[in-house]
Amino acid sequence: MKLNIVEYPDKRLRQKSKRVEKFDKELHTLLDNMYPIMIGTNGIGLAAIQVAHAKQVLILNIPEEDGEQPVDNLIEMINPIITHKDGEIIYQEGCLSVPTFYEDIKRFENITVNFQDRDANTKTLEANGLLSVAIQHEIDHLNGILFIDKLAYSRRKKFEKEYKRMQKEKKSPSN
Ligand code: Y12
Ligand code: CO
Secondary structure, three states, X not given: OXXXXXXXXXXXXXXXXXXXXXXXXXXXXXXXXXXXXXXXXXXXXXXXXXXXXXXXXXXXXXXXXOOOOOHHHOEEEEXXXXXXXXXXXXXXXOOOOOOOOOEEEEEOOEEEEEEEOOOOOEEEEEEEHHHHHHHHHHHHHHOOOOHHHHOOHHHHHHHHHHHHHHHHHHHOOOX
16 A cells, blocks of 8 residues: 655545544554554654545544654554643644644644544543644544644635745755
C-alpha cells in the first residue's frame, strides 16, 4: 500500500470519511503505513483522508519536550467522537495537506473524546493543550474541514493568493 499526502486544493480533502466497521488486516496496514509518513514529514497528526482513504481513522504523536516522538506516544483513533468540550485556546496550526502555511486558530481547550483502537476496543481520552488542538484538527479532516476554513475572510483571501503563487512556483521554479 503506497501512500502519498493529498494536498489542498485537492477535492478529496472535502470528502466525509466513513465509519470503520471492519477492524481487519486492511485497517492495520493502513495505520502501519500512515505512521512513517507522519513521522517522516515531522507531523504530529495525520487523518486517513490525507492519504486518500475516506475512513474515520487518525493518528497522533505529540512531541516530548526534547522534540522526540517515541512510538510509545503514538495514539491511533478509529471512529472518534468528542463528547465534551469547554474553554478556549489559540494555537498556531499547520497541516501536511497545506504545506508551508501556519496560522493561529481558536479551538476548545479541554475535550473528552470517545474512540476505538485498532482492535475495536472502546476508549475515552481527556485532552487539553496541543493534544486537544491536534485531535480537533484531525477530527475536522474526517468531516472534510480544513484549518484554513476557520480563517477570517480577508486572511483566507490572502492565503489563497499566496498559496496559488507558491504552487505555480513549485511547478516552474524559474518563473
Ligand atoms: C498544531 C500543529 C499541528 C496540528 C495538526 C497536525 N499537523 C501537522 O502535523 C503538520 C505538520 C507539518 C509538517 C511539515 O513539514 C514537512 O512536511 C517536512 C510541513 O511542511 C512545510 O511547511 C513545508 C507542514 C506541516 C495541530 C496543531
Ligand atoms: Co491537517
